[in-house]
Amino acid sequence: MPTPTGTTAPPQTKTLESRVPGSVMVDVAAPPVPNRSNPLRKPTHAEATSKLKTGMGILIFGLVVGGALFYFGFKILGGAALLFFGGGGLAIVLGRKDEVAACPFCGAVLDNLPKPNPDNVPRPVQCKKCWEYSGLQKGSVSPYNPNAMEERPTFRAPLAQRVVWPRACVQCGAEPTRFEEVSTSNLSAGFLVVGTVRVKTFKLSGVPYCNTHKKAVEMNTGIGNKLYLDWRSLAMMRRYLAANRGRFAE
Ligand SMILES: [Zn+2]
Ligand SMILES: [Zn+2]
Structure with missing residues (x-):
């Protein structure tokens, strides 16, 4: 059979999971970032x-x-x-009449927005529906720098009871060489909520790291003692979201 020319293969998304003991990983890229800026507007x-x-x-x-x-x-x-x-x-x-904007990623309403920074450096705001970060500036929101790296884990993502990790160091994206654990051992609370389940303590093992990085993800609680996974790297957080779409109980 002749090889068809001029056809492009569908984008390669390897969904094959691989298991290093204690870690389920998948090759997954961060989703594309829309080139879109949405204006702030008065709420309807x-x-x-x-x-x-x-x-x-x-x-x-x-x-x-x-x-x-x-x-x-x-x-x-x-x-x-x-x-x-x-x-x-x-x-x-x-604040019901404060300005709102449509999320540049999914179109959901971003509300309860903080004040823009006076120097117009984009201020990160997170969409409650798709978890993507946008940068709030005077009069508009646009996707936040997708390669942003914070000193401490601050980019918040939901947690599932079992997660799939991107096959990459959770800080820099390099080939993983070590696997660590992230847990709630430093949190003191009566109970914690993972998705819809109540737990006393919680840990995830098999967190992929390269040789040089550590402590790039952290478990923290939000409203209602709900557990979240916070990330230093927005790029890696977005890959994690892509790897776990549909696993999070909302
Ligand atoms: Zn959104
Ligand atoms: Zn690394």
Whole structure:
């Protein structure tokens, strides 16, 4: 059979998983970064109304829970609940008309945006839907530098109970030569949430590293003691997201 000419092979995505003891890895590239910048805009009436409802809901929840705790003598806990939920709800209500923008990656609404940096250095904001980072500047958002590297693990990604690692050092992307563990041993909490499951402690083994790097990913908790995996390298975090699409329980 003649070899067809002029046809291009479909992009090679090796989905074959390989198992070094304790580590499941896959060859995966970071998804492309759209060349798109979206303007900041006033929220629509419907968006503002929906935020008003959400904010009021949280505020009322805080008043009820905080009030009940107070009533039964748990003054510190009650005060904390009032401050946390009351304050959070109020912030959403007051900020319901703040400018929003469409995520340059998935189009979802980016809201609760911080103030842009006065020197116009892009400020990272994360999409709650696709986890991608965009850079907020005066009047617009565009994809954040996909090769950004932070001093400490700060780029946040969701966690699954079992994850697949990109076959690359979690900091620099080089061929892995060592495998480490990342765990919650430095976190002191009553319970932690991974996806939808409650756990006491949690660890992932088989984190790929090259010879020179270490401590490039960290487990940390967010709201509701939910566990996240924080990364120093945005490029590697994006490869991790690509390797684990569909594994995260939302
Ligand atoms: Zn998005
Ligand atoms: Zn490395």
